[in-house]
Amino acid sequence: MIRLLITGVAALLVIFWLHRRLVRLPGLTGRWAVAADAALVVLAATTLGAFFVGGVLDPSWARPLGFVGFTWAACIYYLMVGTLLIALVRLAARGIARLRGRESGPGIGHRATVVATAAVVAVSLGAVGYGLFEASSPRVVEESVAVTNLPDDFDGVRIALVTDIHAGPARGAGFVRKVVDKVNAERPDLVILGGDLTDGTVAYVGPDLEPLRDLTAPLGVYATSGNHEYYVDDGGSWLDFWETLGIKTLRNERVEITRGGGVIDLAGVHDKTAPEPYEPDYEKALGGRTPERPVLFVAHQPSQAFQAAEYDVDVQFSGHTHDGQLWPNTYLVALQSPVTAGWGDVNGVQVYVTRGAGAWGPPVRVLAPPEITMITLRK
Numbered sequence: 001m002i003r004l005l006i007t008g009v010a011a012l013l014v015i016f017w018l019h020r021r022l023v024r025l026p027g028l029t030g031r032w033a034v035a036a037d038a039a040l041v042v043l044a045a046t047t048l049g050a051f052f053v054g055g056v057l058d059p060s061w062a063r064p065l066g067f068v069g070f071t072w073a074a075c076i077y078y079l080m081v082g083t084l085l086i087a088l089v090r091l092a093a094r095g096i097a098r099l100r101g102r103e104s105g106p107g108i109g110h111r112a113t114v115v116a117t118a119a120v121v122a123v124s125l126g127a128v129g130y131g132l133f134e135a136s137s138p139r140v141v142e143e144s145v146a147v148t149n150l151p152d153d154f155d156g157v158r159i160a161l162v163t164d165i166h167a168g169p170a171r172g173a174g175f176v177r178k179v180v181d182k183v184n185a186e187r188p189d190l191v192i193l194g195g196d197l198t199d200g201t202v203a204y205v206g207p208d209l210e211p212l213r214d215l216t217a218p219l220g221v222y223a224t225s226g227n228h229e230y231y232v233d234d235g236g237s238w239l240d241f242w243e244t245l246g247i248k249t250l251r252n253e254r255v256e257i258t259r260g261g262g263v264i265d266l267a268g269v270h271d272k273t274a275p276e277p278y279e280p281d282y283e284k285a286l287g288g289r290t291p292e293r294p295v296l297f298v299a300h301q302p303s304q305a306f307q308a309a310e311y312d313v314d315v316q317f318s319g320h321t322h323d324g325q326l327w328p329n330t331y332l333v334a335l336q337s338p339v340t341a342g343w344g345d346v347n348g349v350q351v352y353v354t355r356g357a358g359a360w361g362p363p364v365r366v367l368a369p370p371e372i373t374m375i376t377l378r379k
Contacts, residue, residue: 054200193224
């Protein structure tokens, strides 16, 4: 109830801000003003409703609400950024005028404000339209990594890394099927699912993951949890469900992967924010292993490499960041994540962060294209 109240108050504040900046400030009146305000209220209501799809509302009938509502949320983001910039420019212009000893009358800058507001609306809608297209189909990205003491039999092994599908409110089984088909077309030796596969409950969103049953790889399909598995449902229930799809879940554990006469370790922990009893246990997953045997470590968030570094991990695979998903969020993500996308070094651990195959909330990506990453192991 408190969360709903806070969300509702925030929505009202957003509507009020956009009303002031998109309707009153440019001087819209009459039917145009009524139509604009009505659109703001209706679309804000769909965005509020979108947050309930997958958890309270069944996506089988409510997904259009989730798609429209979250798409409008992306529009709100860019409208807020644009109108805030206009407000800052107007404020700076008034300050400069006063410093020069001039009084800024009510009509000063009005025409420029109208033009700027129209431009913000056009650019916002254009960016979101482009973002819908960009997010609709993840691309396949080829990478490689040199691993110390890698057995000869593993030289050239290809791993499909898939994270952040976020099936549920805005995307369903059709999108998951697209991801599965692209992965299988690459004929990977090993598939790793790095968390945040869903948004919602097992009862409502579980059927959307059914295509994952068709993932095939001779060395197996493995998965760890992300933070979103714990938001609406019990994370353990999600991991149990993944097991029914033929996916081996790594719950603070390590397994041996054999190929020919070679052996490597694959380890994974729960997300760093997972609640009891699912807290990440690095000692359980990485402690006491054979030192000369290479280990591939899977953790949803890149920052978990700080703990993994204490156990001489060779390579960590992560997701979580979406590379910001909506530019310029990339720069904000960089403030809290040691690696935002691609390769990075965290206390000696090689970390690869995939941008993720899907999108959280808005099914929109702007200058942060979704990806399925194929990583080739090299000696």
